[in-house]
Amino acid sequence: xxxxxxxxxxxxxxxxxxxxxxxxxxxxxxxxxxxxxxxxxxxxxxxxxxxxxxxxxxxxxxxxxxxxxxxxxxxxxxxxxxxxxxxxxxxxxxxxxxxxxxxxxxxxxxxxxxxxxxxxxxxxxxxxxxxxxxxxxxxxxxxxxxxxxxxxxxxxxxxxxxxxxxxxxxxxxxxxxxxxxxxxxxxxxxxxxxxxxxxxxxxxxxxxxxxxxxxxxxxxxxxxxxxxxxxxxxxxxxxxxxxxxxxxxxxxxxxxxxxxxxxxxxxxxxxxxxxxxxxxxxxxxxxxxxxxxxxxxxxxxxxxxxxxxxxxxxxxxxxxxxxxxxxxxxxxxxxxxxxxxxxxxxxxxxxxxxxxxxxxxxxxxxxxxxxxxxxxxxxxxxxxxxxxxx
Numbered sequence: 001x002x003x004x005x006x007x008x009x010x011x012x013x014x015x016x017x018x019x020x021x022x023x024x025x026x027x028x029x030x031x032x033x034x035x036x037x038x039x040x041x042x043x044x045x046x047x048x049x050x051x052x053x054x055x056x057x058x059x060x061x062x063x064x065x066x067x068x069x070x071x072x073x074x075x076x077x078x079x080x081x082x083x084x085x086x087x088x089x090x091x092x093x094x095x096x097x098x099x100x101x102x103x104x105x106x107x108x109x110x111x112x113x114x115x116x117x118x119x120x121x122x123x124x125x126x127x128x129x130x131x132x133x134x135x136x137x138x139x140x141x142x143x144x145x146x147x148x149x150x151x152x153x154x155x156x157x158x159x160x161x162x163x164x165x166x167x168x169x170x171x172x173x174x175x176x177x178x179x180x181x182x183x184x185x186x187x188x189x190x191x192x193x194x195x196x197x198x199x200x201x202x203x204x205x206x207x208x209x210x211x212x213x214x215x216x217x218x219x220x221x222x223x224x225x226x227x228x229x230x231x232x233x234x235x236x237x238x239x240x241x242x243x244x245x246x247x248x249x250x251x252x253x254x255x256x257x258x259x260x261x262x263x264x265x266x267x268x269x270x271x272x273x274x275x276x277x278x279x280x281x282x283x284x285x286x287x288x289x290x291x292x293x294x295x296x297x298x299x300x301x302x303x304x305x306x307x308x309x310x311x312x313x314x315x316x317x318x319x320x321x322x323x324x325x326x327x328x329x330x331x332x333x334x335x336x337x338x339x340x341x342x343x344x345x346x347x348x349x350x351x352x353x354x355x356x357x358x359x360x361x362x363x364x365x366x367x368x369x370x371x372x373x374x375x376x377x378x379x380x381x382x383x384x385x386x387x388x389x390x
Contacts, residue, residue: 010130013087016048017080017122019059019072020377021386022318024346030316031161033185033215041068042318042347044375045075047125055129056373058321059121060289067114069386074111074118076388078102083122091126095119095295116267116291123293124324132370138324139365142298142331151365153329154179155358156207157342159316162186165194166201172342176358179207179337181237184224185215192227199231207361209261211237218248225256235259235283242266246278253280264314267291272300276307283336287314288328289321301332310336317341319351323371330365338363347383351375 022042030037043059059075061068082101088094098119106112131138139151156179157172169180182198184191191210198208210233216224221239228236236258240249242265253260261283266272268291275281284304288297297313304311311334313325322340329338340358341348353372356363366372377384 009090010134011087011089012091012126012130012133013050014047014084014126015050016389017075017084018046018048018389019075019387020044020046020380020384020390021068021072022347022380022383023068023385024383027344028161030159030343032183033213035063037062038065040318040343040345040347042320042351043068043072043075043121044318044320045121045125047122047129049129049133051133053129053133055125055127055132055370056320056375057121057123057125057128057293058289058318058324060117060287060317060321062316071114071117072386072388074114075122078105078115079118079122080389091123091130092295094126095123095293098122113267113290117289120289120291120293120296123295124288124321127294128324128370128373135369137327137365137367137372138294138370139327139330140367142294142328150333151330151367152362153326153365154337154361155340155363156181156209156337156361158209158211158339159183159341159343160198161343162190162194166197168342169198169202169206173202173206176360177340178205178361179209179234180342181209181211181339183213184210184228185212188220188224188227191224195228195231195233204232207234208232209234209237212239214238214241214265216240218244218252221252222255225252225258225260229257233258235261237261237283237285238264246274249275249279249281253282259283259310261285261312263287264290269296269300269303273303276304276309281309283310283312285312285314288324289315289317294324294328297328298332301328305332305334310334312336313338315339315341318345318347319349320371320373320375322348323351323353323373326363326365327371347380350379
C-alpha cells in the first residue's frame, strides 16, 4: 500500500516565476556509458509570492546538450500560466494540479519527462519559499523527528570517470569523503580492473559503489554482479535499461550477491512501488529534479523506508538541487547516502550554502530558513545564457 499523501497546509499564491539557464565548460568532460557531458548546465527557478517571499529550485537538465534551454522554456510557457495568480492551499495540492494540467500535453507532445522536470523544479522552489516564510529549515518543516544529529547525513562522491579513478578517489578522500562511486560500462575487463585499482588504493574499509548507467544486458549484468561483488561493493546501480521488465530486474536482484540500486529514471509513485515490489530493488534513488520535487518524492521515500529499503537520492547537477536532496534525506532519515558529484562544477560550488563541508563522510545542514541557499547572481552572471520572467 502506498504511503498517504502529505497533508501539511501551507497556503500561498505565486506572483512571479523566473528561470535562469546557466552553463560552464566541463573540464574534464563527464563520461557515462551512454554519452559525454562537455559542459555543465543548470536551470534555476525562482518563485515570489504575493507578500514578497522567495524560493529557489532547480530543474534537471543534463541531457541532451540543448535540454537546459528547452526546459526553461517549458517552465515559462507551460507551467507559469497554470501556476501564477492563483491561491493554492498547499505545495502538494499545487504539484498534483500542475501534473494533471499538463497530462494531455505530455502525451500529445511526447514530452512527459521534460514537463515532469519543469514541475519538479518549481515544486522545490515553492517548498523553499514556504519554509523561508515559516522561518524554518526545510528539513525541519518537512517533519524531521527530534533525534540526535537529525540534520547530519552521510554522503558519497560519484561520477568517478574510468581514467585512473583511484586518483580522483584519493583526492576526494582528502576532502573528507569515505564512500566512492565509480562509473562502469566501458568494457568488462576495464571495469573490473578499475574496481580492483580503486579497492587497492582506498583500502578495505572504504565504501565503494559502481554505476553502469543502464549499459548491460541481463546476462552481462548477472555476470558482472558476480565478478564485482568480490570487491566488497555497497551496491550495483542501474545495470539494466530502466525500461527493462520488472520480472527481469527481480530475477537479477534475486541472484546478485550485492544490492541492486535504481530509480533516477522512474516517474510516478506507481513506478517506484513496482520497483520495490516487482523488481526487488534494494536501493531506491529518486531524483527530485527529474520527477516529483518534494511533493512527489516525500510520500515515495516514506514508503521506501516502510519497506525497509534504502533511500539514496540521485543528483548530478547544480548546488540548489543537491542541497534540496540533502534536506529531503535529513527530513526522512533512515540508512543510505546522498550523492555528491566528484567532478569540478562551479554551478554546484557557488550554489551550496555557506559553511558546507564534508567531514568524515558526513554533511551537517544548518538551521537557516528554507534550503539556506541564496544564489549569488552577480557572481553567476558570466554563466547565465538565458532567462525568462526576470
